[in-house]
Amino acid sequence: MPTTAADTLDALLAQRAQIHPRHPALRWDGGDPQWQSLDYATLAQRARALAQALPVERGLRVAWLGFNHPAQIALLFALARRGALLVPLNHRLAPAEWAAVLNDSAPVLLVHDEAFAEPARALAAAHGLAAMPVEALDGGDEPPTEPPDGHAAHEGGPDDPVLLVYTSGTTGQPKGAVHTQANLLANMAIAAQVQEITERDTVLTALPLFHVGGLCIQTLPALSRGATVLLHRRFDPGAVFDALAASHPTLTLQVPATLQALVQHPRWARADLSCLRALWAGSSLLPADLLRACHARGLPVCNVYGSTETGPFSIALGPAEAMDHVGSCGWPAPGVEIRLVGTDGEPVASGRVGEICVRGPNVVGLYWPDIAALDAEGFFHSGDLARQDPDGSYVVVGRAKDMIISGGENIYPAEIEQLLAEHPWVAECAVVGRPDERWGEACVAVVVLRETAPEDWQSGVSAALEGRLARYKWPRHWHRVDALPRTALGKVVKPAIRAWLVSQR
Incomplete structure (x- = not known):
């Protein structure tokens, strides 16, 4: 059994496959049988086969357009092995917005699922890149044969960029946050520690993987600890209740809009929620009525504060404090430093409102391609305003610009x-x-x-x-x-x- 922490995504997946090769890693509700259920050995084999087959070199980008799919996760590990980057496109955007991301990131390949085949082909033609349907990805389970010269073997290192996630752009053009392998691994370790994820957990992922919330708060941390991920193509409240009844997940992540859909669903009142030891929410501000509805069912709603640039696991409210700290984001995650500063850039007095600044190993250093994201001391300025309560916890009060x-x-x-x-x-x-x-x-x-x-x-x-x-x-x-x-x-x-x-x- 490995005794040292993995320093690359490829090494991490190899460790998991060695420790418990036949433990289920991903179970998917999609229609392609070859991807519906993957154990850790199979996931590692698929990732290595893709790394060998894909026409990409170190530093190149591959875009993804589609609903949640196990191939997207295998692709991330494959690109990490090659030292290349995954660029997940937000499938809810308009074609002009997709085009802006492609213009900025300049990928060499656009992988898509069947639902987005038509716009993907049009985008690829307009940008002079290849379009590849997900069905064309090598899904074989045979171990890949490494070339004699070691090509495609461990080309990606800890400091290599591996994930390029674009901000939502509410105040201007989206910017691509450059996550290195070290950033992702640090965030996995932090998130898994705070949520106490183990191989005995089953994590239900229904939020989109194109966002760091859906990908990095629970999904990747769960895989890093050998847990099982139930991956849904997209959020559907009925499917969530079906999964609760049939698969008994122990953890899930929601946002206010999806949580509201669950609470207002006819099945909410009679649903058996006892399998969940906690429901985590990726939002700095949670409506009190939703919290009351969950707490009344004995289900603690935990909170994660963060952003595309910060991992996003920065501040967290765990289950032990969830019911008596309603409205709070909790305390800094392990290894993450939080500083509240005023408009002059200096730390504010205790109890005063200031801008949240974050420093930690999971915080990105750059926007694509090489624009600094941090100040001279290594802090990311979030633009969010918060106060720190006497017990050390933080309450977000809004955006600085608002x-x-x-x-x-x-x-x-x-x-x-x-x-x-x-x-x-x-x-x-x-x-x-x-x-x-x-x-x-x-x-x-x-x-x-x-x-x-x-x-x-x-x-x-x-x-x-x-x-x-x-x-x-x-x-x-x-x-x-x-x-x-x-x-x-x-x-x-x-x-x-x-x-x-x-x-x-």
């Missing part, structure tokens, strides 16, 4: 949004600032109401803030809308809301 300055007072929208979201008439909401001659900025609440809301909803909703929020923080204007604008990852696009408000004046 902070409202009204009458000389700083107002953090997240604080207001969390209270409004608790009201039974409010389905979702966003609070933004609008230029105001008297106050500098005025606080504006834009809300999506439930069907139960009466015509005179505004007074009832605002009254719920009485005694819970200082008067100067109350919204001065209210707008009802049918839906909030969101990115492909589900983030509310506040610049679009502010632009809409200007158009209404």
Whole structure:
């Protein structure tokens, strides 16, 4: 049994295959039989066969466009072996947005599944690169034969880039965060330690692997510890309940939108959740009503704070504290340093709000191709604002760019949004600032109401803030809308809301 930590993804997978070769690594709900169930030995063989067969050299990029697929994970390990990079495309984006990522990353190959065959072929033709259907990837289970000269054997090292993930681009053009093998391995170790993942766990992955949340919070950490991953092509609440009943996963990761779909599903009330020892959420802000619904079922909702650039496992709220720290992101993950700084770049006083800065072995150093992502001291500036409570835990209060300055007072929208979201008439909401001659900025609440809301909803909703929020923080204007604008990852696009408000004046 190996006694030293692996320093590359290829070495890690080889260790897992040696320790328990026939233990299930990936089980998939897709239709291709050759990928539906892979043990660790088979996953390692597939990855090495791909590394030998793919027409890529060290430093080159391969893009992926499709739903979740075990081949995407095998491809990541194969490219790591070659010293090449995987560029997962967000399948929810528009063709022009895909084109922008391809223009920036310049891959040599675009691998796609059947659902995205047509746009993938069009993208490949427009960008002069080869398109390969996932069915063409070598799925053979025979061990690959290494060439005599050692070509394709351990070309990728710890410091080699292996994963290029583009930010969601809510404030401009997306940027590609360059994750090295060392970054990913550090994040796996941190995430697995905090979540106490072992080979006895079964992890349900329903979130998209094109995002670091779906890939790096549980999926890769689970594989690093020899656990079994139940991989769903895409999120479907009915399929999640089916998996709970049939496969009894011990852990899963959700985001507010998918958690809401589960809680509101007809099967929620009678579903047996006892197999789950925790439900983790990849979101800095979680609606209180969803937390109450889960906690009422005895299911602790743990939280992970992070970003595309930070692994993303940066701050975590574990199951022991989940029920008595509602609204908190928890404490810094092992080996991760957190610093809160003011607008002058200096650390803020205890209890004051500051920008979250993160330093750790899982934090990327560059944006593609060679743009520095860190300050001179190695900290990543997140743009998120938080305060640290006396017990050392952190509470995120919003984005720095979203902070409202009204009458000389700083107002953090997240604080207001969390209270409004608790009201039974409010389905979702966003609070933004609008230029105001008297106050500098005025606080504006834009809300999506439930069907139960009466015509005179505004007074009832605002009254719920009485005694819970200082008067100067109350919204001065209210707008009802049918839906909030969101990115492909589900983030509310506040610049679009502010632009809409200007158009209404």
